[in-house]
Amino acid sequence: MIDRPHSLNRCPDGISGECFYQKDIDHELPSGLYTKQIFSESKNAYINYFICNGVEALLYMVNLGCIDMHPWHSRAGTLEYPDYAIIDLDPLGVGFEVVIKTALEVKKVLDELSCEGFCKTSGSKGIHIFLPLGAKYSYDIAFNFTKLLAGLVSQRIPDITSLERSPLKRPNRVYLDCYQNRMGQTIAAPYCIRPRKGAPVSAPLLWEELKKPLRPADFNMQNIFKRLKKTGDLWQKMPGKSINLEKILRNIKR
DNA sequence: GCGCATG
DNA sequence: CATGCGCATAAGCTC
DNA sequence: GAGCTT
Numbered sequence: 555m556i557d558r559p560h561s562l563n564r565c566p567d568g569i570s571g572e573c574f575y576q577k578d579i580d581h582e583l584p585s586g587l588y589t590k591q592i593f594s595e596s597k598n599a600y601i602n603y604f605i606c607n608g609v610e611a612l613l614y615m616v617n618l619g620c621i622d623m624h625p626w627h628s629r630a631g632t633l634e635y636p637d638y639a640i641i642d643l644d645p646l647g648v649g650f651e652v653v654i655k656t657a658l659e660v661k662k663v664l665d666e667l668s669c670e671g672f673c674k675t676s677g678s679k680g681i682h683i684f685l686p687l688g689a690k691y692s693y694d695i696a697f698n699f700t701k702l703l704a705g706l707v708s709q710r711i712p713d714i715t716s717l718e719r720s721p722l723k724r725p726n727r728v729y730l731d732c733y734q735n736r737m738g739q740t741i742a743a744p745y746c747i748r749p750r751k752g753a754p755v756s757a758p759l760l761w762e763e764l765k766k767p768l769r770p771a772d773f774n775m776q777n778i779f780k781r782l783k784k785t786g787d788l789w790q791k792m793p794g795k796s797i798n799l800e801k802i803l804r805n806i807k808r
Numbered sequence: 809g810c811g812c813a814t815g
Numbered sequence: 816c817a818t819g820c821g822c823a824t825a826a827g828c829t830c
Numbered sequence: 831g832a833g834c835t836t
Contacts, residue, residue, distance in 0.1 A: 597824095736824090812821095813818105
């Protein structure tokens with residue numbers, strides 16, 4: 555989350571009350587906290603995005619009623635260049651075992667292309683797959699690369715996956731959502747608690763953990779620290795890494 | 809949670 | 816003075 | 831052209 559613009563998902567009345575999104579911070583911040591003006595094409599105006607620059611900033615968000623956190627994929631200093639590309643596996647009408655099956659197929663494709671990837675539960679129903687880019691490529695390139703990968707995956711398991719955006723056109727499928735790879739899009743940060751019953755968290759996983767009995771609710775506010783103690787912070791394997799896109803694209807042509 | 813407009 | 820409302824986004828769809 | 835989905 556550090557140094558990233560955030561969309562604030564505020565739930566001032568807790569998970570049973572109404573939540574709302576806020577991007578534009580219109581009030582003064584305590585010293586040490588800051589916003590960054592980022593131009594919005596649609597608004598044709600600047601938005602003061604909250605930049606989370608440390609623990610105090612995180613606590614400030616919590617105090618505004620934020621439960622789950624929604625950081626950008628790029629940091630304030632390199633806004634145009636995401637640190638990772640994301641494939642969001644989003645099931646519609648199928649169980650988590652099908653999401654696992656899909657994720658394993660993604661992993662297979664990644665392995666064949668010698669492309670490094672990391673995965674985590676979304677905290678709700680799906681799985682997020684991260685491909686480290688090291689702020690070397692644009693959002694546009696990240697978007698197109700994930701579309702290419704998603705195409706390869708859905709070719710192999712067309713019966714359980716779909717690339718269709720409309721829910722009507724992807725019944726009982728896992729949606730391979732590449733749409734997140736655009737500037738300003740966000741997904742729930744690793745380890746954040748989702749505002750749902752049971753307080754599930756988005757949990758980084760080892761690929762080897764993707765097998766049958768696993769369920770998203772296995773990871774929650776109550777037990778995540780015990781897991782952290784045991785596995786360490788799996789997400790710390792990500793920072794600083796980057797795939798070599800030129801090399802990987804050559805592997806596809808074969 | 810809070811500022812603002814409305815009645 | 817109580818009550819209600821807004822507080823996100825861009826683009827490709829379908830209707 | 832409005833409305834829905836992410």
